[in-house]
Amino acid sequence: MKVVSLGEVYEQDFWKHVNRDAYDHYFFILDLKQRRSQTQVFLALEDKKIEGLMLVYAGHVVQLRGNREAMKLLFDRVDLEQIELQAPLDCEDIVLGKYKPSFRFEIVLMCLRRGEENIQMKYAPVRLGIEEAEDVVNVLREADPEVWGDLDTEKQKASWKDAVLFGIKRQGKLVSVGLARLVDFASNVSVMATDERFRNMGFATSIVSALVQEILKNSPVALIHVRKDNAPAVRVYSKVGFKPYKHYLMMKGSRIGD
Numbered sequence: 001m002k003v004v005s006l007g008e009v010y011e012q013d014f015w016k017h018v019n020r021d022a023y024d025h026y027f028f029i030l031d032l033k034q035r036r037s038q039t040q041v042f043l044a045l046e047d048k049k050i051e052g053l054m055l056v057y058a059g060h061v062v063q064l065r066g067n068r069e070a071m072k073l074l075f076d077r078v079d080l081e082q083i084e085l086q087a088p089l090d091c092e093d094i095v096l097g098k099y100k101p102s103f104r105f106e107i108v109l110m111c112l113r114r115g116e117e118n119i120q121m122k123y124a125p126v127r128l129g130i131e132e133a134e135d136v137v138n139v140l141r142e143a144d145p146e147v148w149g150d151l152d153t154e155k156q157k158a159s160w161k162d163a164v165l166f167g168i169k170r171q172g173k174l175v176s177v178g179l180a181r182l183v184d185f186a187s188n189v190s191v192m193a194t195d196e197r198f199r200n201m202g203f204a205t206s207i208v209s210a211l212v213q214e215i216l217k218n219s220p221v222a223l224i225h226v227r228k229d230n231a232p233a234v235r236v237y238s239k240v241g242f243k244p245y246k247h248y249l250m251m252k253g254s255r256i257g258d
Contacts, residue, residue: 001051003073006032006041014043017050022185023111023223024246025065027086030183031057042077044070060084064091085251092249099253103146106228107250110242114216117241119209122202125166128177133157135174136165136191143193163190166210168203176203180211186221192233204236212240225250 006014018025031039035057044052044066052066054074062078064071064087071091075098083099089106128136133156140148160179168176175198179191189211194203208224215222224242226233227250 001044001046001069001073003077004043004045006043010043010045013048013050014041014053017053023109023221025053026109026186026188026223027057027063028053028055028065029185030181030188031055034183042074044073054078056080062086064088068094081255083251083253083255085249085253087249087251089247089249095249095251095253098256099251100256101251101253104249104251104253107225107248108228108234109245109248110224110226110234110237111245112212112222112224112240112242114220116243117209117212117216117222118239119213120202120239121206121209123168123206125168125176125178125207125210128165128167128174130157130161130165132165132167132174133160136160136167136177136179139167139174139177139195140191140193142195148193164211164214166207168198168207170198176207178204178207178211180215180222182215182218184219186223187215187219189215189222189224192224192236199232204233205239208236208240 018028022029032041038058040056042054043050052070052074055063060080060082062083062085064074068090071094075094085095087095134153137151137153137156140151163179163181165179167174176194178189180187180189192204192208212222224237226237
């Protein structure tokens with residue numbers, strides 16, 4: 001088995017491979033189509049057959065897919081001080097041999113296909129503009145400091161400029177927020193958070209429902225990634241119609257020895 005960089009020679013084979021399971025390879029497709037200048041893709045080949053893939057986005061986000069042998073070869077190529085990674089669960093030992101996690105957990109990719117939605121809006125979310133990014137960031141930081149504590153407002157403004165944002169306010173303050181980017185083949189709800197003082201009131205269900213409505217106008221499928229141990233969030237998404245699809249390791253960490 002050998003590792004090669006994606007180029008014109010392998011591009012056609014790459015697209016055939018990822019489109020066999022577009023939801024599993026969602027970020028490979030999205031980043032290569034929309035942010036190619038910031039994206040590197042490596043393939044693990046066995047007799048010209050793709051056995052694994054690795055994507056490196058923006059110099060620190062790493063996506064891995066494939067069998068263990070391919071993962072070992074691909075991960076040997078990673079030489080980053082800090083890493084944010086999504087990989088098959090059975091590759092955790094490979095990752096931990098090289099990086100010390102600041103956090104790690106199992107995430108579930110959930111899917112909702114058009115016609116399976118169960119829209120429930122107890123409250124009417126408001127559409128948010130990018131000028132409210134600082135308020136959105138504050139909700140995220142307070143809701144989950146471990147994951148979102150280091151968000152930079154200006155960077156998020158650039159990242160969210162083409163996104164759909166919905167929120168719910170109480171006494172003029174944003175207390176619950178959700179975000180999705182609309183993509184033709186499938187759209188991912190990438191953010192959902194509620195101030196802990198306003199949880200279990202139906203805010204998240206209403207916002208996810210609003211996002212799903214927007215997504216299904218443009219895409220046949222809505223996707224969402226959620227921590228397996230976040231039972232309240234899983235219940236909300238299931239209520240709206242999402243179903244579990246695949247499980248992954250999610251991790252942030254630092255290079256061992258650095």
